[in-house]
Amino acid sequence: MGIGSFLMAIFTPLMEFIAPLVPGEVFPYFFTMELFQRALLAAILVTIVAGFLGTFLLIRNLALIGDGLAHVSFGGVAVGIVLGASSPLWYALVFSITAAILIHELQSREILTGDASIAIFLTGMLALGLVTLRIGGGGITTDIEGYLFGNLLLIDEADLDLISLICIFSMLLLTFIRSGLLATTVDPLSARVQGLPVRGIGLLFSIITAAVVVSMVQVVGTLLVTALLVTPAATAQLVGRSFRSCLVWAQAFGLSSVLIGLYFSAEYDTGSGSMIALVAATIFSVVGLFKFLRPFFLSLFPTGKSSEPTE
């Protein structure tokens, strides 16, 4: 029994238990039918890891690396499909991790600074995938769309196994290195002086990022990976007052984006990935706007402390 089926066995009773409380006409299927349950489970797993990972990505100024690695993964998926792989995600995993290691080395050895190395790998590996598709692909382009925009319902048991494996493993590793990771992120030189393995942690973090991105490709799609990776974490920065609270807020915003996004996509029959991304961005805008306007609201309703309004 794969790890995915194991998680399904644990969580399906819980899902079925909440199912009667779930609103909507189509959305409750996510809690009752196996195909949908699998999709929901994958989406939630991926969101939890993405929120955790995204908080670090944001501080490290690596918000767009997720986007880059997603394109690389897409190249891997394309090659995998043409070669007739049963689960092209494994190809994506190899592509993505290789690219992440190379990008990290190019940056840390200061051969290429900034985003240039990301840009090169993004386009290069994507192009490799597209060319391979054109030469050997024939008529299988329809399959590919699920990876571009995300298609939760295409996640089969083998996919869920891989997604769960990546998510659980990444989450464990991240929890394990979180203090060292924060220290090297906040002030690399001090961390080095303290004797922390700055380079090792950076490399491990890159590999984890690469793996998590692959696990997200089917859920939100190559083009929208950043929506779950960065947007909830960025929204959390607006309201959080400490690092710990930012981690919690990122989970809250991420999970609500997924649940609300799935609800709307089910009820109005839109793509799940794009709806999730749209909801995440909307939450960010609303929170941002509220934060921006807060001083204005506060001045409209003076508290007891201030003197009587002059008007």
Place this chain on the structure above:
Amino acid sequence: MQSTPVNDVRLDEPILVVNDLTVSRSDKVVLKDVNLKVCKGEFVGLVGPNGSGKSTLLLSILGVLKIQKGSVKIYGQQPFSRASIGRIGWVSQAASNLPRDVRITVRELVRLGTLNGKNMFSWADNGRRERVNKAIKMVGLEDVENVDVSRLSGGQRQRAVIARALATEADFILLDEPLVGMDREARNSLLRLLDQLCHDSDKTILMVSHDLTAIRQTAHRMIFLEEKIRYDGPTEDFPDLESLAGLRGITHVHDEEHAHKHNNKMEVE
């Protein structure tokens, strides 16, 4: 050695010894034959104009830069060797030190100082909480320990970074321009704090600054660096501005030879 007026300096316990250090960066000599010794309990101020090699010297001491010629020893060990790791508390400029997008409280920041290569994976406390409390108390930030660092004033933020260095429990504290962007009051209270750390907590301090007055107020010993060490001696003997210009070789009005003689005469061995 001559007249260091401080009672608790232990000259027989050298902490930092720099011998004939020469460093070139992109074919330009930045440091030339630098010799330097800092002993336990000293408060040394390192001054020098922009581009004088102060940062290069610091990075060499921290072991970030590879040393091409000469040697640097900390507690008798190579910088960044197994034995010297964790024995330097590094305080970088507060303004450039923290990434803008991070929300991190004083307590969370200081706690990072308790990490080292061995305990970074451990969940156990092992007295780390106590160390954090002590460090926060030493810099007087108890009232704001749960406040996001980015909401603090410049002076408070610098204190938080110092607390992080104190939490490492290193005895040798290196500070890079800690006074930048601070108002007079914050600056004075920070200098008082550093003085206390040296005298009451027995820390050895090497502070880099281009604020001459500040260093004069606090350091026992001053070093003027510009490519090489132009002055190294007690603070009260530090030359006035005019002789300083001579030390620095700012004598373009004179001919080369004259300037050279002038230099030699003033240099303190």
